[in-house]
Each structure stands twice: as C-alpha cells, then as structure tokens.
Amino acid sequence: xxxxxxxxxxxxxxxxxxxxxxxxxxxxxxxxxxxxxxxxxxxxxxxxxxxxxxxxxxxxxxxxxxxxxxxxxxxxxxxxxxxxxxxxxxxxxxxxxxxxxxxxxxxxxxxxxxxxxxxxxxxxxxxxxxxxxxxxxxxxxxxxxxxxxxxxxxxxxxxxxxxxxxxxxxxxxxxxxxxxxxxxxxxxxxxxxxxxxxxxxxxxxxxxxxxxxxxxxxxxxxxxxxxxxxxxxxxxxxxxxxxxxxxxxxxxxxxxxxxxx
Numbered sequence: 231x232x233x234x235x236x237x238x239x240x241x242x243x244x245x246x247x248x249x250x251x252x253x254x255x256x257x258x259x260x261x262x263x264x265x266x267x268x269x270x271x272x273x274x275x276x277x278x279x280x281x282x283x284x285x286x287x288x289x290x291x292x293x294x295x296x297x298x299x300x301x302x303x304x305x306x307x308x309x310x311x312x313x314x315x316x317x318x319x320x321x322x323x324x325x326x327x328x329x330x331x332x333x334x335x336x337x338x339x340x341x342x343x344x345x346x347x348x349x350x351x352x353x354x355x356x357x358x359x360x361x362x363x364x365x366x367x368x369x370x371x372x373x374x375x376x377x378x379x380x381x382x383x384x385x386x387x388x389x390x391x392x393x394x395x396x397x398x399x400x401x402x403x404x405x406x407x408x409x410x411x412x413x414x415x416x417x418x419x420x421x422x423x424x425x426x427x428x429x430x431x432x433x434x435x436x437x438x439x440x441x442x443x444x445x446x447x448x449x450x451x452x453x454x455x456x457x458x459x460x461x462x463x464x465x466x467x468x469x470x471x472x473x474x475x476x477x478x479x480x481x482x483x484x485x486x487x488x489x490x491x
Contacts, residue, residue: 244268290317310343391438
C-alpha cells in the first residue's frame with residue numbers, strides 16, 4: 231500500500247479576538263511581524279490530496295482564499311463558540327463548485343447551535359444560495375472513516391471549563407484546542423502522538439483555557455516528538471521572544487505554517 235501523504239496547515243492560531251485585537255496598542259498588537267498576526271484558530275488536514283477543515287471561525291473565508299483552497303471534503307467542529315463556527319456560511323462556494331452538500335461532523339451541542347445561528351439553512355423554505363449541509367453527529371468515542379485513507383479520524387474529549395469540546399487524532403497527529411482539563415481516559419487517547427497541537431492562551435491562569443505552563447505540562451505528559459501551541463492571545467507575548475523560551479521540541483504555531491507528517 232502506498233504511503234499516505236499528510237500535511238497540516240495552520241489556518242489560524244489566534245484566540246477568540248484574534249491578534250491584533252481591535253483598538254489595542256500593546257507591543258504584540260503593534261508588531262509588524264507576520265507571525266504576530268493571528269486569525270481565529272483553525273487547521274486544515276490534507277490527506278492524499280483531500281482537504282478537511284477543523285472549525286470555521288469568522289476568518290474562514292479569508293483563510294480559504296489565503297491558502298488557495300479549491301476543494302473541501304468535510305468540516306469537523308470542536309465546539310459551538312462563535313470563534314469556531316461563525317464562518318460556516320461561506321461553504322456556499324464549495325457547494326456551488328463541488329455540486330454537493332458539505333459534510334459536517336459535530337456533536338449534538340454544535341448541531342443545536344447551527345440550527346440556532348443558521349436557521350435559514352434549515353428552514354422549510356430553501357432560499358436560493360444558502361449553504362447546503364450534510365450533518366453527521368459524533369461524540370467523544372467516534373471513529374470516522376476518511377476517504378482514500380487506511381486510517382480513520384478519532385475523537386478526544388477535553389473540558390473547556392464546564393463545556394465538553396472535541397479534539398481529533400489522525401494516525402500520530404492530534405489537534406486539541408480550548409482545553410482546560412481532561413479525564414484520564416481521554417489523556418490515554420492522546421498518548422503516542424508524535425505531533426501534538428494544543429492551546430496555550432497566555433501566561434496567567436485562565437478559567438477555561440490552558441495557560442503556557444499548563445500546556446507545557448501537558449506536552450511533557452504526552453511526550454510527542456514535536457508540539458505546537460495555538461489559540462494564542464496577545465497577552466502571551468511576541469512570537470519570536472516566546473519561541474526562545476520554549477523547549478527544543480515545542481514551537482508556537484503561526485498562521486500559514488505547514489507541517490508535513
């Protein structure tokens with residue numbers, strides 16, 4: 231069997247406000263470095279030439295245009311917060327080009343949010359040009375077959391304060407964002423990952439997100455070959471300065487980064 235071609239693209243590495251933050255004049259927000267300009271968190275998995283996006287935040291359109299994405303096979307959602315699903319309407323372009331509904335994998339909480347936020351999509355009157363969605367419900371124990379691959383995508387549950395969120399693992403790669411805590415059984419699902427992307431909001435403690443030290447502690451527990459920090463706020467610091475503080479196998483993700491796995 232031929233080897234799987236697998237690339238992860240960081241579509242966005244910022245927290246809910248993005249970086250720079252509107253009306254903020256801090257050093258990070260005024261930075262001219264492209265690595266300090268962060269759209270809302272999202273990634274794209276390209277498996278044997280097929281594209282799968284995790285989360286469609288408010289910057290989804292911009293991210294698709296920046297990466298020149300010509301086709302999209304499916305979307306996976308971590309949870310229902312606006313910074314992770316507010317751009318879903320723009321799948322209309324893929325509906326039109328691919329002439330089929332967009333496959334959506336999400337839990338029941340996300341499905342309820344989609345019906346609430348995009349009620350026109352589910353109305354009995356189908357207005358011309360609305361997004362066309364094919365929703366499949368998943369949960370923390372799901373195994374999802376991937377077209378053209380001999381391996382599935384599996385799910386991991388993390389707690390975003392009191393809200394369960396889903397992480398996703400494909401082979402030796404795991405992506406988790408908006409995590410604050412894990413049940414032991416879910417940590418076991420992450421172990422063995424060679425590449426891990428995990429959220430690290432800022433240095434100070436936060437109610438619902440890992441701070442930098444908590445993310446580093448989690449990485450030390452999992453022991454991946456390489457780890458990347460995402461869902462980063464302007465409070466963490468300048469990309470190039472923070473990068474110098476990190477262990478050799480840990481890096482800050484940045485928008486547009488491609489990781490060959």
